[in-house]
Amino acid sequence: MGCSARHATGFIYETYYQDVWVKGGAIIKGGRDCELRFWAIYEALKKAKKPLKVLDIGANMGYFSLRLLEKLPGTYVMIEGNESTAQALLKICKLNNKPSLVLFKRKLCLQDLKELRALEKFDVVIALSIVHHFKEPYQEVFETLMTLGRKLVFEPPIAEESTLNQERIIKEPLDLSMVNKKLLIKVPTGSRYAANMRRPTYLIECISNASYDTVQGVSPDTFRLMNGVYPSQ
Numbered sequence: 001m002g003c004s005a006r007h008a009t010g011f012i013y014e015t016y017y018q019d020v021w022v023k024g025g026a027i028i029k030g031g032r033d034c035e036l037r038f039w040a041i042y043e044a045l046k047k048a049k050k051p052l053k054v055l056d057i058g059a060n061m062g063y064f065s066l067r068l069l070e071k072l073p074g075t076y077v078m079i080e081g082n083e084s085t086a087q088a089l090l091k092i093c094k095l096n097n098k099p100s101l102v103l104f105k106r107k108l109c110l111q112d113l114k115e116l117r118a119l120e121k122f123d124v125v126i127a128l129s130i131v132h133h134f135k136e137p138y139q140e141v142f143e144t145l146m147t148l149g150r151k152l153v154f155e156p157p158i159a160e161e162s163t164l165n166q167e168r169i170i171k172e173p174l175d176l177s178m179v180n181k182k183l184l185i186k187v188p189t190g191s192r193y194a195a196n197m198r199r200p201t202y203l204i205e206c207i208s209n210a211s212y213d214t215v216q217g218v219s220p221d222t223f224r225l226m227n228g229v230y231p232s233q
């Protein structure tokens with residue numbers, strides 16, 4: 001029987017997509033390098049004049065939310081749909097012990113995004129490598145993401161890199177031509193399927209760039225509806 005090496009916290013080495021980040025450092029290295037994207041995103045957001053309200057969709061190990069929260073105060077709402085990944089992320093939330101972190105354990109569908117939009121307003125939505133995980137038409141998912149907050153940090157899927165829904169990614173190319181976007185960074189995919197390719201991350205100014213106030217925290221209704229698991233109180 002195989003015997004995997006474990007960190008003292010119980011996390012297993014060489015298992016996770018993102019680094020496991022606890023109180024200022026990575027205790028486990030993930031399979032995909034996130035550091036370069038993190039710094040590019042931080043640079044784009046660092047001029048925020050007030051605490052941010054951030055939604056991180058497909059948060060995985062929470063790397064981006066956890067690191068941004070250490071530098072930019074605010075509410076960070078992470079959503080993770082995979083059962084075991086969400087369990088690991090819950091444990092990471094407890095280890096980091098930050099009251100303004102929120103975790104929803106929920107596999108989102110398009111309708112969930114629309115319901116969330118009716119309940120909460122965000123300053124920033126982070127949607128990295130996630131659109132191709134939805135069952136609904138990718139363009140509609142993308143356009144709905146653009147209505148959830150003022151800014152969207154977005155990484156589109158690349159067919160060559162992915163074995164997940166590769167055919168759909170080719171058949172349903174996203175049209176970003178009409179959006180007001182700025183390229184933040186292009187990073188190597190890190191995938192053996194597309195070793196020489198680079199993936200873009202964009203900062204998109206959203207159509208809902210309206211003058212609304214974001215409220216820190218999330219409402220109890222949102223927490224219940226989206227299956228909130230952290231904080232537990």
Ligand SMILES: C[S@@+](CC[C@H](N)C(=O)[O-])C[C@H]1O[C@@H](n2cnc3c(N)ncnc32)[C@H](O)[C@@H]1O
Nearest residue numbers: 058060079080081082085106107108128129133
């Ligand atoms: C390819 S990973 C990207 C992780 C992270 N956004 C990044 O770029 O580093 C996709 C993540 O989204 C989660 N996920 C996939 N479909 C989801 C859904 N419908 N709702 C919530 N999370 C989902 C997966 O479990 C996984 O953790």
